[in-house]
Amino acid sequence: MHFPSISGFFSPRAWGADLLEAARLLTRLPLPRPSLPQTPQGAPEARASHASRCYPLVGAGIGLIAALGFAVADWLALPPFAAALAALALSILITGALHEDGLADVADGFGGGGDRARKLAIMRDSRIGSYGVLALVLVLTARGGSLAVIAASPAGPCGAAAALIAAHSLSRAGLAPVMWALPQARSDGLAAATGRPGGADALAALAIGVTAAALLLDPARALVAVLAVAVLQGGLALQARRQIGGVTGDVLGAAQQLGEAAVLLVACASLSGGI
Template identity: 85%
Template structure:
């Protein structure tokens, strides 16, 4: 694998520009527009896990604030989920619903892509959202009710948001684009170095927040779920779309939170 030169790939200025572009793509924050739209969109994927840290911090602070107000864990989990959805504009949740409807209801590639583009939501999409939101919220509640408490829930939130986004760049690198338009096409295909950087950043952040064993299991769980989804996307629609990436993030986030929850309930 070829790595860019020190003056390019490792340039702090370029990393800053990529982080800003990534935040513009993955959140609804009022950020300044780039002077050259799309110029570094494909490279920005290496900063997706860093954007995840920001979203996770917002959600974690919401959880901690609810806990400080002596609200029950259910209310704290609801606050955390609501804040993360507000920051991202439900971008990833929308992708999950579209993929569930398209993969579940389409008879062929063209029909699946048409369903995924339709703004209406079907029964598959509703069920997917309910199940994933329940997994995320239920895990947070269980973590908060464990001896580790709300601090562990906040740490798990940051790790989950970061690690789930770390897998998006490898998917974008490994799969062709299923459409010639849309968010994934506009973003472009990252290089192998960008994909590797994103994966490493996400793993390191998770390791700083979770135990080593929990991190290893979480990385494996995210890789299996997101890899399985990527294989399904390749088989059913011929590649990746923005909706597929959104669904991958949701599955990855739920996986990390479930692993963190299981580790605490198991006494580790």
């Protein structure tokens, strides 16, 4: 773990460049490459790692677009589950299934690999195995089913939209802390290319995600959602440290998927009076 200097941390230009870099990484939108400011040490990769603090902002944008897709489907009088599928499909299209691919790879690697080298090799294989298929089915069903239940409740499409934006933002808020806390399992790959963020970036990402949840969900629901995301992503981080020695891009994708499903499940459970 490291706590680099936060010189220039509050620079609007730096935040703008970081937001654009984060959006380029997490989405397939045709965005220009930003001109990233250099760190005092002159390391471009260190500067690029600051983009992780903007992951929850990009997540909120993805959630907003997915919510607009849900609203259009609802306007077309599609049933709640069909509208939920439309929102999921739109979010997957925007991200290029980046996180879903990571979830499947982690499930296959952690479930089918015997040792660290084998697990990493399986995670790099483009083919998907039974563990990956099961993980995708379970998580997608949890996301789509929860969203449909929320939309069919008195909360309606507005409640579904709020839950979507909160889930996409909060689930990405935990990625920077995971990147900060764990060493990189590989010397190459997406996580290695992105770099390791500092403690200030991790705290900023958490603050943004928690604020989004607090604004979009009622206090009790937001608190439980934050705790659920922390437990799931923290547990996955511990497993990653134990099984492969650190973090990879696939681990971050799996963490996002688990976090998003957790927020939507919490929002769904609260409608039955459980929260």
